[in-house]
Amino acid sequence: MRELSLHILDIIENSRKAEADLIKIKIEENLTDNLLKIVIEDNGSGIDQHKLEKITDPFITSRTTREVGLGLSLFKSAAESCEGDFEIDSEINQGTRVTADFKYDHIDRAPLGDITTTISNFVASSGDQVDLVYQHYYQEKCFKFDTREIKSELEDLSIQSRQVTAWIREYIEENLAEIRGGEAF
């Protein structure tokens, strides 16, 4: 995919379909070690061991069970084509964790892309059912966003309501710009 944020969107959609009610996204931009790391963890229904072994085989997921799609296969090859690594662990009824590493300055690494839109759109469409924790590290600086904390301040207002998601969007944008020191993605 053209942007890594689209891979992230694809994975958290999987989590939602697996009936997770908490998804944790961690993005680490470690320029010192020339590493970009993305970890997505959910508490959904999980994947059994047998299926997990073949989860990135596109033919297990492409035609017969179309609902899963090529998403994980593409994410894996995106990481591997940038001298990175890809891992997926899962336990039934506990959840799933997807980890992708990229060599930060690899010429074929897709840009992170519009992560603000990915997060805020997901909250706007599924925020009432699914909580999201998003942590973004840039070198030593860190920004953390947790829908559970926002909900506790909201009282009767839905987190999916327009004024809240507009605020979330701005909040993420400002904080990302701050930890990244105005550095563009």
Next chain:
Amino acid sequence: MTVKELVDQFDLEVVAGPDLKKEIDGAYIGDLLSNVMARAEKDNLWLTVQGHQNVVAVALLVELSAVILVENFDYEENAVQRACQKGVNLLKTKKKSYDLACSFCESNI
């Protein structure tokens, strides 16, 4: 035009040819698989530099007539196996995508 006729006319190498009678309708060029999934059309030829098994999966999903790996790149072995199993045609050429596409264009493909 069928894939078999294309192979003969443009001197392409058949790496996996389980269904060479397939009819061709146009072509698409690209190396970003998600984009090919979104934009290529049924029965298109697909010119690319990617030779791994995800390519076969995309060709199958979009129902492409054949994949043409350009610039003398090689397909991975599991891609060739999968293609034979799933009925996806895999071709290759030494030419660059642009040059091959130009010769296709001259023949009204």
